[in-house]
Amino acid sequence: MTSRGKRPVEVEDESDDEDARDDRNELPREAPKAQAKAALGFKKKLKPDNVILASIREFSEASKKATVETRTLAELNLSHACKEVVDLSTTDVLSEIEKTILHIAQSILNGKGFGYNIPARSSANQLYVPELDRIVLKDKATFRPFANMSSVRKTAITTRILQLVHQLCQKRIHVTKRDLFYTDVKLFVEQTQSDSVLDDVSCMLGCTRSSLNVVASEKGVVVGRLIFVEDGDTIDCTKMGVGGKAIPPNIDKVKDFVSDALFILLVEKDAAFMRLAEDRFYNRFPCVIITAKGQPDVATRLFLKKMKTDLKIPVLGLVDSDPYGLKILSVYLSGSKNMSYDSSNLTTPDIKWLGVRPTDLDKYKIPEQCRLPMTEQDIKTGKDLLEEDFIKKDPNWIKELELMVKTKEKAEIQALSSFGFQYLSEVYLPLKIQQRDWI
Amino acid sequence: MTSRGKRPVEVEDESDDEDARDDRNELPREAPKAQAKAALGFKKKLKPDNVILASIREFSEASKKATVETRTLAELNLSHACKEVVDLSTTDVLSEIEKTILHIAQSILNGKGFGYNIPARSSANQLYVPELDRIVLKDKATFRPFANMSSVRKTAITTRILQLVHQLCQKRIHVTKRDLFYTDVKLFVEQTQSDSVLDDVSCMLGCTRSSLNVVASEKGVVVGRLIFVEDGDTIDCTKMGVGGKAIPPNIDKVKDFVSDALFILLVEKDAAFMRLAEDRFYNRFPCVIITAKGQPDVATRLFLKKMKTDLKIPVLGLVDSDPYGLKILSVYLSGSKNMSYDSSNLTTPDIKWLGVRPTDLDKYKIPEQCRLPMTEQDIKTGKDLLEEDFIKKDPNWIKELELMVKTKEKAEIQALSSFGFQYLSEVYLPLKIQQRDWI
Numbered sequence: 092m093t094s095r096g097k098r099p100v101e102v103e104d105e106s107d108d109e110d111a112r113d114d115r116n117e118l119p120r121e122a123p124k125a126q127a128k129a130a131l132g133f134k135k136k137l138k139p140d141n142v143i144l145a146s147i148r149e150f151s152e153a154s155k156k157a158t159v160e161t162r163t164l165a166e167l168n169l170s171h172a173c174k175e176v177v178d179l180s181t182t183d184v185l186s187e188i189e190k191t192i193l194h195i196a197q198s199i200l201n202g203k204g205f206g207y208n209i210p211a212r213s214s215a216n217q218l219y220v221p222e223l224d225r226i227v228l229k230d231k232a233t234f235r236p237f238a239n240m241s242s243v244r245k246t247a248i249t250t251r252i253l254q255l256v257h258q259l260c261q262k263r264i265h266v267t268k269r270d271l272f273y274t275d276v277k278l279f280v281e282q283t284q285s286d287s288v289l290d291d292v293s294c295m296l297g298c299t300r301s302s303l304n305v306v307a308s309e310k311g312v313v314v315g316r317l318i319f320v321e322d323g324d325t326i327d328c329t330k331m332g333v334g335g336k337a338i339p340p341n342i343d344k345v346k347d348f349v350s351d352a353l354f355i356l357l358v359e360k361d362a363a364f365m366r367l368a369e370d371r372f373y374n375r376f377p378c379v380i381i382t383a384k385g386q387p388d389v390a391t392r393l394f395l396k397k398m399k400t401d402l403k404i405p406v407l408g409l410v411d412s413d414p415y416g417l418k419i420l421s422v423y424l425s426g427s428k429n430m431s432y433d434s435s436n437l438t439t440p441d442i443k444w445l446g447v448r449p450t451d452l453d454k455y456k457i458p459e460q461c462r463l464p465m466t467e468q469d470i471k472t473g474k475d476l477l478e479e480d481f482i483k484k485d486p487n488w489i490k491e492l493e494l495m496v497k498t499k500e501k502a503e504i505q506a507l508s509s510f511g512f513q514y515l516s517e518v519y520l521p522l523k524i525q526q527r528d529w530i
Numbered sequence: 531m532t533s534r535g536k537r538p539v540e541v542e543d544e545s546d547d548e549d550a551r552d553d554r555n556e557l558p559r560e561a562p563k564a565q566a567k568a569a570l571g572f573k574k575k576l577k578p579d580n581v582i583l584a585s586i587r588e589f590s591e592a593s594k595k596a597t598v599e600t601r602t603l604a605e606l607n608l609s610h611a612c613k614e615v616v617d618l619s620t621t622d623v624l625s626e627i628e629k630t631i632l633h634i635a636q637s638i639l640n641g642k643g644f645g646y647n648i649p650a651r652s653s654a655n656q657l658y659v660p661e662l663d664r665i666v667l668k669d670k671a672t673f674r675p676f677a678n679m680s681s682v683r684k685t686a687i688t689t690r691i692l693q694l695v696h697q698l699c700q701k702r703i704h705v706t707k708r709d710l711f712y713t714d715v716k717l718f719v720e721q722t723q724s725d726s727v728l729d730d731v732s733c734m735l736g737c738t739r740s741s742l743n744v745v746a747s748e749k750g751v752v753v754g755r756l757i758f759v760e761d762g763d764t765i766d767c768t769k770m771g772v773g774g775k776a777i778p779p780n781i782d783k784v785k786d787f788v789s790d791a792l793f794i795l796l797v798e799k800d801a802a803f804m805r806l807a808e809d810r811f812y813n814r815f816p817c818v819i820i821t822a823k824g825q826p827d828v829a830t831r832l833f834l835k836k837m838k839t840d841l842k843i844p845v846l847g848l849v850d851s852d853p854y855g856l857k858i859l860s861v862y863l864s865g866s867k868n869m870s871y872d873s874s875n876l877t878t879p880d881i882k883w884l885g886v887r888p889t890d891l892d893k894y895k896i897p898e899q900c901r902l903p904m905t906e907q908d909i910k911t912g913k914d915l916l917e918e919d920f921i922k923k924d925p926n927w928i929k930e931l932e933l934m935v936k937t938k939e940k941a942e943i944q945a946l947s948s949f950g951f952q953y954l955s956e957v958y959l960p961l962k963i964q965q966r967d968w969i
Contacts, residue, residue: 259951265772265808266951267801273947277899308800310749310823312776321771322808332760332778333704337751339773340804361747362706365779369704369761384749460715508712512698512705 129456130510133518136525140375143525144353147376150527151353154405167222174210174228175435178343179298181260187296188257206236207249210294219425219480223435226426228294248288251278256292259304265341271305299436301342301393311338311383311391312364315373316352317398321345328379333368338381342393348401351377355398356520357442358382359410359419363504363515370516376524387422392437395423399439407445407529409520412452413465413501414472417482417492420444425481443529444488446519449495452502455519461506465499487530568895569949572957575964579814582964583792586815589966590792593844606661613649613667614874617782618737620699626735627696645675646688649733658864658919662874665865667733687727690717695731698743704780710744738875740781740832750777750822750830751803754812755791756837760784767818772807777820781832787840790816794837795959796881797821798849798858802943802954809955815963826861831876834862838878846884846968848959851891852904852940853911856921856931859883864920882968883927885958888934891941894958900945904938926969 137143179187191207199205210216211231219226237246255274259266268289272282279285293300300306314335317328322344328336339345356378358364364382367373373380379398383391399406408423410416426438452462465473473496482488495501507515523529576582603612618626630646638644649655650670658665676685694713698705707728711721718724732739739745753774756767761783767775778784795817797803803821806812812819818837822830838845847862849855865877891901904912912935921927934940946954962968 262951264951265804266947267804267944269801269942269944270805270947270951273900273942273944274951276897276948306804308804308823309773321773324769324771326769326771330763330765331775332763332765333780333783334748334760334776334778336770337773337776339771341772341808344772362708365704365706365745365747366709369780384747458715461712503708503712505706505708505712508705508709509715512701512703512709512713 126458126510130514130518133455133522137518137521138525140521143521144376146527147353147524151404155403167220169220169227172230173218173220174230174232174294174297176293176297176299176433178436179296179302181263181302181304184296184298184302184304185257185260187298188253188260191253191296204236204238206234206238206242206246207291207295208232209235209249209291212290212294221480221484223440227435245288248278248284249291251275252285252288252292256303256305263304265304265306267308267340268305293433299433301389301436304341306340307389309338309340309390310388311381311394312336312361313338313379313381313394314364314368315356315379316350316377317379318347318349319345320347329373333365335364335368335380338390338394340390342390342397345394345397348398350379350402350404352379352402352404354378354404355395355402355406356380356445357395357406357408357423358504359408359416360384360504363409366513367516367520370513372516372520376521385419387419389437392423392439396436396439406439406442408442409445409504410447411501411503412447412449412495413463413503414469414476414495416447417476418472421476421479421481444491445523445529447502447504447506448530449491449498449500452498452500455507457502457506458509461509462500462502465495465501469501470496470499485530491530569953569957572894572961576957576960577964579960582960583815585966586792586963590843594842603659603662603666606659608659608666611669612657612659613669613671613733613736615732615736615738615741615872617875618735618741620702620741620743623735623737623741623743624696624699626737627692627699630692630735643675643677645673645677645681645685646730646734647671648674648688648730651729651733660919660923662879666874684727687717687723688730690714691724691727691731695742695744702743704743704745706747706779707744732872738872740828740875743780745779746828748777748779748829749827750820750833751775751800752777752818752820752833753803753807754795754818755789755816756818757786757788758784759786768812772804774803774807774819777829777833779829781829781836784833784836787837789818789841789843791818791841791843793817793843794834794841794845795819795884796834796845796847796862797943798847798855799824799943802848805952806955806959809952811955811959815960824858826858828876831862831878835875835878845878845881847881848884848943849886850940850942851886851888851934852942853908853915853934855886856915857911860915860918860920883930884962884968886941886943886945887969888930888937888939891937891939894946896941896945897948900948901939901941904934904940908940909935909938924969930969 195205209232210228211233212228216229216231217226218229235242235246235249237243255271268286269282271289272279272285289300289303289305293303312335314328314331319326321339326336352373353376356367358367358380359382361382361384364380367380381391381395395406408420410419420442423439424442451457473492476482477489477492477496482492504515507519510518603614634644648671649667650672651667655668655670656665657668674681674685674688676682694710707725708721710728711718711724728739728742728744732742751774753767753770758765760778765775791812792815795806797806797819798821800821800823803819806819820830820834834845847859849858859881862878863881890896912931915921916928916931921931943954946958949957
């Protein structure tokens with residue numbers, strides 16, 4: 092990437108230099124001088140790429156060394172008190188199911204009747220473990236007897252789901268929750284019923300939902316310095332054009348991550364993803380760029396987690412400067428409450444908040460007209476977030492969020508376009524990396 | 531794919547044969563016999579793959595010969611009366627913009643003032659052309675003078691958009707509508723304003739929005755027997771695992787389609803896409819599988835159109851059996867009203883309706899409990915669709931839709947899962963192809 096089209100000092104002159112012309116166009120007509128100065132100021136701060144690269148490489152190496160394997164409940168002597176699920180091989184899932192059924196046969200023969208021990212998934216049974224930086228389930232469980240008016244249906248559904256999952260694993264195929272529902276609409280009646288029992292089953296067997304071969308539909312995409320094997324196909328994400336590679340719904344078909352990337356850039360929106368992919372940002376600064384196009388879906392979260400675990404490189408988050416952007420970061424970081432039993436496989440701890448941060452708005456002189464006033468709801472959400480553990484554990488995050496709530500201003504990543512369409516990839520991000528400006 | 535796990539006659543016996551066991555599991559507990567018979571019946575109808583392939587190959591060849599290039603308004607002597615936009619090279623767009631500006635300078639010098647001739651995009655100015663099977667704009671245009679209180683702002687915005695687009699084309703980069711908006715929030719105030727003027731500009735210059743290098747964010751995916759070049763990278767869609775390749779937002783970066791596919795399978799939902807991708811359906815029946823995951827986005831429609839035009843193979847549509855599924859087909863077929871000026875580039879005429887069709891529900895004995903009652907809204911939408919041109923032009927489509935409205939029953943593609951998770955890829959689709967059962 093050259094520094095073409097970035098010489099605002101020439102804004103007023105009539106030079107025939109195309110770049111200068113570009114540039115004049117590129118800056119909003121209103122008060123071009125001021126805007127130009129701002130853009131130029133940061134442009135000037137940029138050191139040569141090799142210097143910037145050295146800076147990030149050092150950080151990357153450090154975090155590689157520093158990376159501790161995801162800690163387990165056992166290490167914290169919490170395994171007795173807490174419930175977490177793990178990824179199980181298809182064979183293990185099969186035997187877990189068979190064990191469960193044999194156990195029940197036993198219990199029937201012993202006259203103890205037919206029923207399941209189902210871990211409670213209610214928020215009352217949830218716990219945030221700071222050492223793990225994620226939400227886990229406490230060990231409360233309830234017995235679900237067949238010989239009981241109130242639970243007979245649920246027990247039948249549970250048995251049916253166990254049978255269907257057993258079949259999926261035997262066939263080594265994956266289906267969606269919707270497919271599962273349709274195999275026995277008469278029994279399930281509503282998908283919510285088969286869905287919730289599916290979660291029960293995955294808790295009961297102590298394995299992730301994807302180990303059960305029931306997958307969520309994907310919407311995430313990935314591009315950059317990453318090669319991996321998907322269902323036998325070798326995927327080179329540096330050769331995925333500008334659209335990128337669609338992240339597969341079944342993570343267990345993904346393996347053998349190979350990468351020379353120095354960091355993973357986690358992007359909230361596909362517009363920013365598109366800009367970076369088209370500018371081949373990952374070739375200037377070796378990285379992997381990933382987005383779930385908004386609210387993170389399970390497939391993308393599993394993919395990010397696996398990537399981070401295998402490659403051991405830092406993850407830098409680029410989200411809008413609003414409470415929603417922070418919520419999105421938090422889902423990647425510490426998981427969503429309703430999947431808490433699966434948090435260890437879905438959450439990626441230690442994601443750095445690169446931007447766009449509330450302090451960036453002034454620091455990068457984002458024009459007033461590109462900042463949006465926060466709605467009442469925004470402000471409320473922001474204040475609620477101040478109570479969340481993932482914010483509270485870092486004073487810098489608190490500072491930023493407090494500033495947001497105080498100024499009542501928010502800004503989207505695209506607000507950077509006010510300095511030029513490629514400002515994000517050519518100035519903002521390189522400078523962020525050079526200055527290691529993340530928290 | 532073998533015929534494993536499909537011998538319902540063995541449902542009741544205790545055979546140790548794993549397939550039979552699978553199979554018993556695979557069928558809903560309720561009235562397995564009946565369900566089993568149904569499944570078996572259609573399974574039996576299936577001829578060997580080479581026979582099925584011969585059938586589709588013949589059809590594919592025929593449609594290749596038959597394929598007429600998309601007809602133009604000129605061919606119909608309508609060009610004087612109708613307005614349509616075409617794909618222009620970046621260089622042509624640049625000169626179009628420069629011409630427009632020169633023309634204005636001229637008009638100012640001649641004392642005729644500063645303004646633009648903007649084609650009207652209101653539905654009053656829209657026309658469905660049966661010969662083209664798509665909606666086009668009539669030639670009504672309005673003058674947008676600068677020296678007029680009511681239009682001065684819009685004229686300024688128009689000029690600014692022209693300037694920004696000129697810059698995009700000079701730099702050969704692509705941005706989203708959102709990026710465009712943020713380059714001058716103070717002038718545009720709301721994105722709806724820059725968006726609508728952007729459409730004006732593309733009408734005025736007579737080129738597609740993507741020729742203006744302003745692109746929509748993509749959400750479609752493609753997989754199967756297709757190789758193409760995207761921004762210099764060669765993409766082999768047979769090696770895209772189960773997740774498939776994300777369809778790029780900027781179609782002009784896509785070229786050199788190569789394929790030995792016999793047909794394109796257009797799928798409404800990603801669940802069905804996932805099933806077919808995992809089963810590598812495209813290797814058993816050479817095809818390209820594409821989905822926009824619901825409502826078709828511009829990028830996916832452009833990609834489908836380009837694929838159909840270049841490969842000249844039939845497109846078979848697989849959508850839910852409800853009015854929404856038909857609406858989705860119609861968007862691919864004849865476009866949406868608000869983009870009618872761009873219809874020739876966005877619409878793919880002659881998409882066959884393969885299924886799931888209302889007549890399939892009984893024909894394939896979809897169990898009652900897997901059919902859903904249509905809501906009042908569904909029924910109303912269905913009745914409205916009966917008035918739509920794309921339905922009225924084919925008696926078979928009318929018949930199907932009338933049946934839907936009469937029975938007040940709808941069904942999703944996944945309803946086929948009631949016969950087994952792989953029924954779609956192993957029985958339903960092969961039989962459809964063998965019997966050329968589409969309209």
